[in-house]
Amino acid sequence: MSLSEIQHPESEDDVARIVSQANAAGLPIEVRGGGTRAGLGRPSQAASVLSLARLTGITNYDPSELVMAARAGTPLSEIESALAANNQMLTFEPMDHRPLLGVDGEPTIGGVFAGNISGPRRIQAGAARDNLLGVRFVNGSGEIVKSGGRVMKNVTGLDLVKLLAGSWGTLGVLCEVIFKVLPRPETAVTVAVSGLNDAEAAEAMAAAMAMSVEVSGAAHLPLSVAYRFGDTLKGEAATVLRLEGLTPSVDVRTERLVAEMRRRGEVSVLDAEVTRDLWRDIRDVKPFAVQRAKPVWRVSVAPSAGHQLVAALRLKTGVDAFYDWQGGLVWLQMEAEPEADLVRQYVKALGGGHATLVRADAATRAAVPVFEPQPQALDALARRIKDQFDPGGILNPGRMTATM
Amino acid sequence: MPDLIAFLEPDLAVIGRRPAIIADLAQLLPESCLITEERELVPFDTDAFVSYRRMPLAVVLPETTAQVAAVLKYCNDNAISVVPRGAGTSLSGGAIPQEDAIVIGVSKMNQILEVDYANRAARVQAGVTNISISQAVDADGFFYAPDPSSQLACTIGGNIGMNSGGAHCLKYGVTTNNLMGVRMVMFDGSIVDIGGKALDSSGYDLLGLICGSEGQLGIVTEATVRLLAKPEGxxxxxxxxxxxxxxxxxxxxxxxxxxxxxxxxxxxxxxxxxxxxxxxxxxxxxxxxxxxxxxxxxxxxxxxxxxxxxxxxxxxxxxxxxxxxxxxxxxxxxxxxxxxFGATGRIADYICMDGTVPLGQLSYVLAKTSEITDRYGLRVANVFHAGDGNMHPLILFDANDPEESLKAEMAGNDILKLCVDAGGCLTGEHGVGIEKRDLMRHQYSDADLAQQMRVRAAFDPKWILNPSKVFPLEGRNGSQTGNQSALAEEGKAGAARTGKTAA
Structure with a gap:
């Protein structure tokens, strides 16, 4: 594919026209936002690139309604500064993949939703998909379709919004997204328990989540990764729990959480500034952003299964790991090979979930299924759904699975 | 009262085969799970949208997922319509049957299968009531967040069908934000497990699609739901x-x-x-x-x-x-x-609207709502979830007065169109059902609806699942059984009637 074959639509109608022509000609398209996650997924086989980089701009934002609408190519940084100016935020805390994948470029809001990209606050505030209220997209036949809207509660018809979120551009080209925004918390602290092993940490995090203290982030950073966070964790394994909200409320909850956690290990409380940087680094998987030749998995399992997965893998292969989402999101950096079969076999044995090969070279990503293969019945269903959006199979072919 | 809303014309061939169908069903599940006597069918002829009633061909109340699968496969093989039912508390007519349809009710599947505090999840059968989940975990300091007003009666299966909300969803979200997994029977009787105790999915978000699909994509028999720590006070x-x-x-x-x-x-x-x-x-x-x-x-x-x-x-x-x-x-x-709603029902008949509007439009829509009901000479009571813009005007009328009943429905339609025109939607948490079906074109273009119907067809190629609901009867696409395509005529007649009322 030569770089000259990049198209830059400037309107929804342009997108419809380009897709329509490609569909008529049977020429596959790679749909691209800022391209920062282009290395995530199978390398797709496309004749040209459709870049949303010029389909930009916030189209509707009234802070008192807690809703924003923007064209898909709008840089995430533009969205975040507009929100910050009104003391608001994207509550699902989307991960920035640039450090982990070692790439440049500007992530776009469309890309965030196309990949259903969420961060540590997912356990409390939901994923990107939970915050997406409405979409306008162009399907594989070149038709402009809308679903959802700009209200918080909407059950009018089938929820195509959820389906489009996390479909990685294989069902439609997102042109405009409408999403929920929330006030920034007045303050935030992190309660850190040091010295727990992975199993003890899982218990501590479960105990914290069972308390009425509204933990908005629960991660465990084992000894092997702790030093990557500079002086913050003093080089010791740390189980970190974030509390956010109104200051008097956070004070009360901190006191209660510290009292409970003290029974488990040495406790320290990190202030708002340290908390901000720490959770950004956890979100962006900083510990594995250094040795970029090593494969990285993102595994989602039941929180109590995360540490068991890592313990089982360690008996078989070289692996480094840390945990987010109360232990249910496991970031694995493999010493050498991705060991896809092993990882997925253990995930299944521990009650199920899914493993995504987030970082690997293109040859590996073409050979190893990047996204968790689905059981046959669900795979067939996904195939039928794909055909109903993109009968010509021209949108990001091969990105999610080899045949789709 | 005059019917503004048309159902699909019953398939006379199916009705003619009723004795044989009942005999076949009796082979698929125990006698105690099959209801065929007219007297016993009456309680199933409507839901909480009581203006419309239809007797079903038969009702089955399976005790296992396997029985649901057997019945659904049989219905699909024989092109018999199916209407899934929880507790029958739908305010939009989502569970109202039709004369040629088998009702599959999940009320006998009412067990809490597993409570897992470490992973803050409960696995339950579809027929458990909403409140019973919270009750089961209350003593241990947990609860299940979505709390529709009907929570004493309504089932989790129905909640998933309608993506139900409640008063506290301003903070905790609606059903879709608290649902982690389902076991679902597909149109052909195959059983699929989607999601579970791990967060998010790797393929397409089928769970998000199924939630709120009004019983048109399959029949959910089990669900894994999120448990949350109860607030201190x-x-x-x-x-x-x-x-x-x-x-x-x-x-x-x-x-x-x-x-x-x-x-x-x-x-x-x-x-x-x-x-x-x-x-x-x-x-x-x-x-x-x-x-x-x-x-x-x-x-x-x-x-x-x-x-x-x-x-x-x-x-x-x-x-x-x-x-x-x-x-x-x-x-x-x-x-x-x-x-x-119950208290209102004691003083008058009412229909409850469910449009949602952007917060900035609340005052405007309230004022306009009064104008509309005044114009029809009707009373209205407003009680709703203001924090998320989900309006519930209750239009009061006398169901024994056919003219007033008609006016109430017409006023309701006008109010819902007002909500859409103000940047909102037809329904925030009750679902489209039959009630708002013919207004769908006011919110969605033909292309929007066609895309939804194509997705629907990927799950139910013969359109046997709850077929009279959600999508306007005219202009349906996708593969349909003879029964449905023969109905284009009836659909057009329905459209003409709706058109008249809007004028």
Missing amino acids: ARPVLFGFETSVAAGACVTDIIGAGIIPVAIEFMDKPAIEICEAFAHAGYPMDVEALLIVEVEGSDAEMDAMLARIIEIARRHGVKTIRESQSATEAALIWKGRKSA
């Missing part, structure tokens, strides 16, 4: 205002100030009077509009948040502020609110 506070406009503006300012209480409920004067007469909750009677604002957490947290809310309410000239002083008082305040 909760305190509802009453704020009385001289005008609805002031109350509406106060809501916008609370949210705009970055304060998200657990719930902000709105009642206008007619609603206050109805609810107070029923529940004796101590609502102020000398105000035009009432907000119930609930905050939760420790005392210090609640005090801090309330101080800010009270300051905003004062700016809007709040007339009465009353904090609940005890758990009993708090329960009474909520009893009044949650019994609003």
